[in-house]
Amino acid sequence: MISEHLVTLKKIGILGGTFDPPHLGHLKLAMHFAKLLHLDTLLLIPSGEPWQKSSGITPAEIRLELTEAACADLARALLYLKIPTQIGVDRIEIDRAGPSYAIDTAKALRDRFGPQVNLTWLMGADSFINLPSWRxxxxxxxxxxxxxxxxxxxxxxxxxxxxxxxxxxKHQCIDANAIEKSLFGRIYLDNSLSVDLSSTELRNQLKSASREEIAFKQIPAHALEIITNLGLYK
Structure with a gap:
């Protein structure tokens, strides 16, 4: 019989977003927390109907395809860095009718994985600051x-x-190890990595004369190939 304190919690990271387009900032954040929090699995979840965004976003199925392509580069990078986190793209918000609210996704994932799994929502400071506007x-x-x-x-x-x-x-923990050991209810603020890129800013930059150079530097290769083939963000 295995002692209860020796049982390792399964740790699942959640990275939601519009991913319009997915960029290297998303991948940097994902790799950082995959390593720091020793995530078993990391799910990227493209929003179906992002209620805080304008109506001019790219169709959900195309954003899903771009996210899957970016995840191919992410998985390759994790393999190279010997980080054993499994990467997945989940279409839970795309398949759910109506606006995509984080609370609905969190409830659905908790129901899916059960009460004894560590679920950690990954986000940038900008999202955290705006948290009170979320449903x-x-x-x-x-x-x-x-x-x-x-x-x-x-x-x-x-x-x-x-x-x-x-x-x-009420909820902040200073040590990353504390969040690893908590199923829910803890907040960890990480200042060791700064992600200076947003999809909105990137879309605007891609309309400039330096489009090709910017795209090459900021968008994962497999996603960029799809963007080029479909003529997106011009």
């Missing part, structure tokens, strides 16, 4: 942990709201 945001930590990476121009100490300050006082 039922105050219920999320009853289902998942948060792992937050810093973003330039999104300084938590100056932009933090009273709601987020109270959330941190």
């Amino acid at each position: 039922s945001w105050d219920q999320l930590l009853g289902l998942v942990n948060f792992a937050v990476v810093s973003r330039p121009n999104h300084e938590l100490s100056t932009q933090i709201s009273p709601e987020i300050k109270a959330l941190l006082e």
Whole structure:
């Protein structure tokens, strides 16, 4: 019989987003937390109907295809770095009718994987700052942990709201090991990596004369091939 304290929790990371397009910032964040949190699995979840975005986004099935292509590069990078995290793309939000709310996805994933799995939602500081605008945001930590990476121009100490300050006082952990051992309910702020790229800014940059150079530097190779073939973001 194996002692309960020797049983290793299965750790699943969740990286949601519009992925319009997926870029190297997404991959940097994914690789960083895959290694730091010793994730067994990392799921990238393209939004179906992103309620906080404009109506001019790329169709969901194309964004799904781009995300799957980017994940091929991500999986290759993890293999090279000898990080054993398994990568998957989940179409849960694309298949669910209506606006894509994180709370609905978190509930569905908790139901799918069960109560004894560590679920950690990965995000940038910009998303974390805007958390109070999310639907039922105050219920999320009853289902998942948060792992937050810093973003330039999104300084938590100056932009933090009273709601987020109270959330941190109750749930923040300083040590990454603490979030590994928690099924849900902890927040880890990571300042060792800064991701300075957004899909919105990238789409605007791709309309410039330097499109090809920017795309080559910022978009994973397999996703860029699809973008080129379909003539996207011009």
